[in-house]
Amino acid sequence: MPLTVGTAGHIDHGKTTLVEALTGKNTDRLPQERERGISIDLGYAPLELPDGTRLSVVDVPGHERFVRTMVAGASGIDLFLLVIDAGEGARPQTHEHLAILRLLGIEHGVVALTKSDLVDDETLELVRLEAEELVPGAPVVATSARTGAGLDELRQALAEAAAQVDRPPAGGPARLHVDRVFSLRGIGTVATGTLWSGSIGEGDELRLEPRGQTVRVRSVQVHDEPVERAEAGQRVAVSLPGVERRELRRGDVLVTPGAFMPSYRLDVALDATAEIPSRVQLHHGTAEAAARVARAGERFAQLRLSRPVVAARGDRVVLRAGTTVGGGVVLDPAPPRHADEARFEALERGDVLVHAPVRVDGHWRWSQEWLDELRAELERALDAADPLDPGVTVPAAAWAKAVLPHLGLELRGAKLYRPGAVPELGARAEEAAALEALLGLEPVPVDDAALARHLEEQGRLVRVGDGLAVSREAYERGRAALFDGITLARFRDALGVGRRAAQLYLERYDADGVTRRLGDERVLRRRR
Ligand SMILES: Nc1nc2c(ncn2[C@@H]2O[C@H](COP(=O)(O)OP(=O)(O)OP(=O)(O)O)[C@@H](O)[C@H]2O)c(=O)[nH]1
Numbered sequence: 435m436p437l438t439v440g441t442a443g444h445i446d447h448g449k450t451t452l453v454e455a456l457t458g459k460n461t462d463r464l465p466q467e468r469e470r471g472i473s474i475d476l477g478y479a480p481l482e483l484p485d486g487t488r489l490s491v492v493d494v495p496g497h498e499r500f501v502r503t504m505v506a507g508a509s510g511i512d513l514f515l516l517v518i519d520a521g522e523g524a525r526p527q528t529h530e531h532l533a534i535l536r537l538l539g540i541e542h543g544v545v546a547l548t549k550s551d552l553v554d555d556e557t558l559e560l561v562r563l564e565a566e567e568l569v570p571g572a573p574v575v576a577t578s579a580r581t582g583a584g585l586d587e588l589r590q591a592l593a594e595a596a597a598q599v600d601r602p603p604a605g606g607p608a609r610l611h612v613d614r615v616f617s618l619r620g621i622g623t624v625a626t627g628t629l630w631s632g633s634i635g636e637g638d639e640l641r642l643e644p645r646g647q648t649v650r651v652r653s654v655q656v657h658d659e660p661v662e663r664a665e666a667g668q669r670v671a672v673s674l675p676g677v678e679r680r681e682l683r684r685g686d687v688l689v690t691p692g693a694f695m696p697s698y699r700l701d702v703a704l705d706a707t708a709e710i711p712s713r714v715q716l717h718h719g720t721a722e723a724a725a726r727v728a729r730a731g732e733r734f735a736q737l738r739l740s741r742p743v744v745a746a747r748g749d750r751v752v753l754r755a756g757t758t759v760g761g762g763v764v765l766d767p768a769p770p771r772h773a774d775e776a777r778f779e780a781l782e783r784g785d786v787l788v789h790a791p792v793r794v795d796g797h798w799r800w801s802q803e804w805l806d807e808l809r810a811e812l813e814r815a816l817d818a819a820d821p822l823d824p825g826v827t828v829p830a831a832a833w834a835k836a837v838l839p840h841l842g843l844e845l846r847g848a849k850l851y852r853p854g855a856v857p858e859l860g861a862r863a864e865e866a867a868a869l870e871a872l873l874g875l876e877p878v879p880v881d882d883a884a885l886a887r888h889l890e891e892q893g894r895l896v897r898v899g900d901g902l903a904v905s906r907e908a909y910e911r912g913r914a915a916l917f918d919g920i921t922l923a924r925f926r927d928a929l930g931v932g933r934r935a936a937q938l939y940l941e942r943y944d945a946d947g948v949t950r951r952l953g954d955e956r957v958l959r960r961r962r
């Protein structure tokens with residue numbers, strides 16, 4: 435099973451140096467990072483362990499101003515590598531990162547005491563005790579990237595910790611939280627991230643949320659190797675032709691179309707590590723949003739967000755207000771706009787109290803309130819629709835088929851209409867009359883395709899060629915002039931139009947099944 439290990443720990447405690455000692459890769463690639471000697475953005479490197487385990491390493495910055503970046507990096511990991519400087523011991527971001535790991539539910543990992551070459555044995559023992567107290571149950575390994583001391587032991591400890599991770603295979607629809615975007619010459623835009631569920635393969639159609647853009651995957655890579663399909667848990671790079679690099683950023687989500695709805699509200703069970711104020715910064719996946727906290731009793735809250743997130747039940751979130759103040763587990767990713775404690779308690783018990791559609795035992799379920807909201811939204815769209823075609827496109831969601839019968843609307847083709855709705859000219863009646871006055875034998879252009887279709891349905895014109903029309907009488911006159919074996923020249927003379935126009939008439943008769951082309955001639959089709 436592919437696993438990702440993320441570093442954690444206070445600034446300058448040696449995370450990046452340790453990752454380089456383990457993997458051979460310096461993940462501080464930005465010029466500012468090299469100049470200032472600190473990590474600013476997330477770094478990535480593959481790590482091969484002696485027992486053959488392959489881990490992806492995410493190296494995070496320790497600076498207190500970049501904790502938000504740390505949360506984005508930690509949100510997709512399975513294991514932690516907490517780094518503590520043996521000379522300094524635990525410092526503020528050691529504690530904060532550790533709290534974040536706990537809030538994200540990341541239980542397994544290893545503590546590395548770094549720079550052991552700089553301290554005496556007694557100091558090392560004191561820090562070891564501190565570490566053991568801080569992270570009970572995790573192995574603590576003293577290391578030095580400078581001398582190489584403890585590195586083999588650390589690799590061994592990481593392999594053992596990896597063996598303990600037991601992540602249930604996450605099937606279902608695909609969801610990838612984007613953490614990095616770049617463009618490659620000849621390939622185009624590439625997005626990377628951890629695939630939280632489902633799988634992604636070449637040629638898949640996905641939705642880029644919360645923007646709501648449909649994209650197609652050209653190719654998929656895992657660890658710089660092309661693969662046909664990437665599976666949940668893997669760090670994945672997908673190339674997305676036709677998407678501009680600036681259209682994508684960290685925090686965006688790639689999902690199976692129709693499977694997740696971006697939401698401005700989350701119902702969560704809170705896990706407070708400090709006083710949670712009424713306004714916080716929400717971190718979910720690689721995304722962030724300002725949130726208002728509407729408490730429901732002691733333990734629950736509805737988070738009302740400044741921008742939508744793509745969440746699922748059971749997801750973990752982190753809440754910060756200057757510093758980390760807590761987190762939560764998502765109970766309902768698309769709740770109604772109210773927060774009453776009883777509802778939260780029922781949700782937590784696992785009762786299915788749904789708002790937006792969810793699949794329960796193979797059947798779609800939704801709340802009446804949600805259905806009313808959807809209906810109101812569709813009514814607004816119907817009011818705004820072209821009177822000539824007063825319908826709206828069926829919502830492109832997996833639940834559409836199940837929900838449609840409950841809407842009281844009429845399905846015609848791929849669109850929904852009010853029952854019995856008929857096309858009406860409305861404000862275009864004058865335009866139609868002006869057009870009709872122009873119609874005759876010679877085809878005239880009609881720019882308004884919807885209008886042309888409507889007038890043809892009413893028997894007021896016949897469309898020929900691309901964006902042209904003739905009068906109904908002209909069409910009938912031409913039809914009466916047809917006989918078996920007629921050529922283009924004879925037809926042109928019979929109708930008294932130009933060669934190009936004659937050609938358009940004949941093509942229309944062919945399309946209508948009146949004639950069939952046989953070499954240079956037309957034969958009449960026998961009607962049954
Ligand atoms: N002597 C000694 N110095 C070390 C060791 N590991 C790291 N250092 C030094 O410690 C300083 C900080 O190391 P980094 O690896 O950049 O620390 P970091 O934790 O990645 O820092 P941020 O990413 O900014 O939080 C550098 O000057 C390293 O050379 C070690 O094992 N021994």
Ligand SMILES: [Mg+2]
Nearest residue numbers: 449450472473
């Ligand atoms: Mg670093």
